[in-house]
Amino acid sequence: KAGVTQTPRYLIKTRGQQVTLSCSPISGHRSVSWYQQTPGQGLQFLFEYFSETQRNKGNFPGRFSGRQFSNSRSEMNVSTLELGDSALYLCASNRPAGTGELFFGEGSRLTVL
Amino acid sequence: GDSVTQMEGPVTLSEEAFLTINCTYTATGYPSLFWYVQYPGEGLQLLLKATKADDKGSNKGFEATYRKETTSFHLEKGSVQVSDSAVYFCALISGGSNYKLTFGKGTLLTVNP
Numbered sequence: 059k060a061g062v063t064q065t066p067r068y069l070i071k072t073r074g075q076q077v078t079l080s081c082s083p084i085s086g087h088r089s090v091s092w093y094q095q096t097p098g099q100g101l102q103f104l105f106e107y108f109s110e111t112q113r114n115k116g117n118f119p120g121r122f123s124g125r126q127f128s129n130s131r132s133e134m135n136v137s138t139l140e141l142g143d144s145a146l147y148l149c150a151s152n153r154p155a156g157t158g159e160l161f162f163g164e165g166s167r168l169t170v171l
Numbered sequence: 172g173d174s175v176t177q178m179e180g181p182v183t184l185s186e187e188a189f190l191t192i193n194c195t196y197t198a199t200g201y202p203s204l205f206w207y208v209q210y211p212g213e214g215l216q217l218l219l220k221a222t223k224a225d226d227k228g229s230n231k232g233f234e235a236t237y238r239k240e241t242t243s244f245h246l247e248k249g250s251v252q253v254s255d256s257a258v259y260f261c262a263l264i265s266g267g268s269n270y271k272l273t274f275g276k277g278t279l280l281t282v283n284p
Contacts, residue, residue, distance in 0.1 A: 062214070091270050101215075101260065101274040114271055148214055150270075158203045158222075158264040160272060162214035 060085065062163035064149050070169045076137040079166045083130050083151030090132040091160065092124060095146040104147075107132055136168075144170045173198045177261045177275035184251055184282050192246040192278050194235075194261035202265035204228075204237055204244040205272070209258045218246075218259070251282045 063082040071077050083090050091106035103116040107126035124134040130151075136143055146167050150160035177194040184190060196202065203222045207215040219228030224239035233248045244261060261275040 089270050093272075100276045101272075103271050103273075106270045116271075150215075152270045158205065158270075158272070159217050159220065160215075160270065162207075162216065164212070164214045 062149055062151050062161050064147075064163035064166050066166060067164065068167045068169075070171060071139050072171050073139055073141060075139050076135060077139060077168060078133055078135045079147055079149075079168075081132045081134075081149030081151075081163060083132070083149075084153070084161055087151035087153050087161070088130050089152040090126060090130065091150050091152065092132070092134050093148045093150065094118075095148055095165070096144075101148070104134065139170045141170050144168060173202070173263060173265055173273040175261050175263055175273055175275035177259075177278055179276070179278070180258075181279040181281060184280070186253055186282055186284050187250045188282075190246070190248040190251045190255075190280070192259055192261075192280070194244045194246065194275060196242050196244065196261070196263050198242075198263055198265040198273075200265050201239075202263040204235070205262045205264070206233070206235055206244070206246050207260045207262055207274075209260065209277070211257070215260065251280070253282045253284055256280055256282045 089108045092104040105115040110126045121137045126132045146165040148165045150162045174197045205220045206218040208218045219230040221228040221237035227236045258277045260277045262272045
């Protein structure tokens, strides 16, 4: 069974640009959540989608957005990039009626110059 | 709000040494507790979990017991191996959510041969 797949794995952008990251969950998983990992702040919840609807959002500015498609794949977008957005962005999927066990992808490492 | 506090690293041990990583939490209601592990260059994976007080989670020789009276979930292993070198995260889910994890800052463990 394929795991959670994130693309691209690495990318470099400059300040002011925007970026789109993609996540394909495990087959049959309909919930996808996103986390930002930085050395200073650790792992922070960005948002979660279920059946194409955002159910919850963390404490991030409106520059961070996401969406989910009918096949459960998800994308997140960051506009007007800032240096502080440099991070590892992790996507996780959650099986139906799950008990809190999230299955994480390997992440997309974003560097903003 | 919910929070997780775990011991600061890094922790360096010799092979076959005993490991303890302390974790305490603050949460409303009755959270589920987790330990996730992140190996170099990889995403997070669930190591073990406990969903109610006095439950003991165990996996790969690691154990942690859900202690409601001390709001703790300390991770232990009797004999660590070089392959256990990784970052360990304590986390919780509360409030009926099964997807929004609150993480501790992580503890880097290095095991030397």
